[in-house]
Amino acid sequence: MISRLVIVPAPRAISHHAEVARILGIDIIAGQYPEGSKLPGDAELIRLFGVSRPVLREGVKTLVAKGLLSTKAKVGTVVRDRSEWNMFDTDVLGWHLEGRIDSSLLFDLGEIRLAVEPRSAALAALQRNNAHIAQMRGGIEQMRRERSSPAGFAESDLRLHIAIAEASNNLFMRSMGGVIQAALRASFLISAPVSERERDITIEAHARIVDAIENRNPQAASAEMANVIVNGINRLQGSIATPRGKRRTVGRLNGVRKRVQRANQT
Numbered sequence: 001m002i003s004r005l006v007i008v009p010a011p012r013a014i015s016h017h018a019e020v021a022r023i024l025g026i027d028i029i030a031g032q033y034p035e036g037s038k039l040p041g042d043a044e045l046i047r048l049f050g051v052s053r054p055v056l057r058e059g060v061k062t063l064v065a066k067g068l069l070s071t072k073a074k075v076g077t078v079v080r081d082r083s084e085w086n087m088f089d090t091d092v093l094g095w096h097l098e099g100r101i102d103s104s105l106l107f108d109l110g111e112i113r114l115a116v117e118p119r120s121a122a123l124a125a126l127q128r129n130n131a132h133i134a135q136m137r138g139g140i141e142q143m144r145r146e147r148s149s150p151a152g153f154a155e156s157d158l159r160l161h162i163a164i165a166e167a168s169n170n171l172f173m174r175s176m177g178g179v180i181q182a183a184l185r186a187s188f189l190i191s192a193p194v195s196e197r198e199r200d201i202t203i204e205a206h207a208r209i210v211d212a213i214e215n216r217n218p219q220a221a222s223a224e225m226a227n228v229i230v231n232g233i234n235r236l237q238g239s240i241a242t243p244r245g246k247r248r249t250v251g252r253l254n255g256v257r258k259r260v261q262r263a264n265q266t
Contacts, residue, residue: 020049020059025095028068028079039069039077066092088176097186106187110233113184114226116176117161121209121225122218124167132167136210139163143203153199154188160206164225167213190236198235205231 027033039045045056060077063069067086071077086092096105124132139160146152158181165177193199205228212220 016051017055017058017062020051020056021062022091022095022098023049024059025063025066025068025091026098028063029092029095033079035079035081037079038075039079041076068092106190106236107233109184109187110229110236114229116173117164117229118222118225120165120168120170120173120177121213121221123170123173124164125213125216125218125221127169128167128213128216132163133210133214135163136160136167136213140203140207140210143206147196147199147203153193154185157188157202157206158185160210164209164213187232187236193235202228202231 024033024039033039039060040048042053042056046053049056051059060069060071064071066089067080067084069077070080139156142156143153143160146156161184162177162181165173168174193202205224209221209224209228212218212224
């Protein structure tokens with residue numbers, strides 16, 4: 001498990017009830033208030049945060065809307081099961097990065113990426129224009145310039161993936177790329193290639209995605225994107241402890257990659 005990994009998005013103005021929601025959200029994600037447990041009563045939380053009852057209730061309503069809490073008469077405010085949290089909510093993702101990000105979250109993110117990004121690359125090959133290609137080539141060059149900086153290399157990697165999502169011209173994929181970019185940043189930072197040779201291999205793998213998109217070859221673009229994602233997951237497995245059941249997931253991801261490759265050959 002990776003504890004207290006702080007990768008905070010750009011600062012933004014927040015209201016008092018938003019700050020209450022953020023602090024409670026981080027505490028819930030970090031396990032201070034476990035799933036199924038009741039939050040302290042209003043009086044205790046008001047004293048803890050130093051806010052008025054209306055502000056506290058607005059903060060709690062925010063967490064209810066995001067799926068973290070439920071409120072019931074005569075029961076109180078209860079932390080919902082993690083499976084009911086809205087993991088695509090930008091605040092919920094940001095709170096994971098502020099509070100606790102563990103290997104399970106990153107492996108789950110890898111599965112989502114493999115389900116979506118190869119198709120996004122294929123669509124980009126069909127929909128791209130010259131401006132998109134220039135942006136992607138710029139991303140590759142930025143990766144080369146940032147070879148000695150893990151954070152800069154990861155940021156360049158992220159921007160390239162977002163550019164590909166933009167080029168897909170699919171509103172849902174473009175929106176998804178924006179929503180998960182904070183979590184992708186964390187994943188890239190943790191699983192970034194370490195050696196100079198690994199970084200060179202990673203850059204060339206991404207360049208092959210862009211080549212396929214520029215050549216309007218959706219099959220190759222999809223296959224190359226799948227390769228990049230699975231290779232990143234394999235690096236992740238070597239960087240952090242693998243949670244129970246997830247080692248099989250890595251094997252399954254490799255199996256999906258092979259099926260993608262076979263499908264592209266038919």
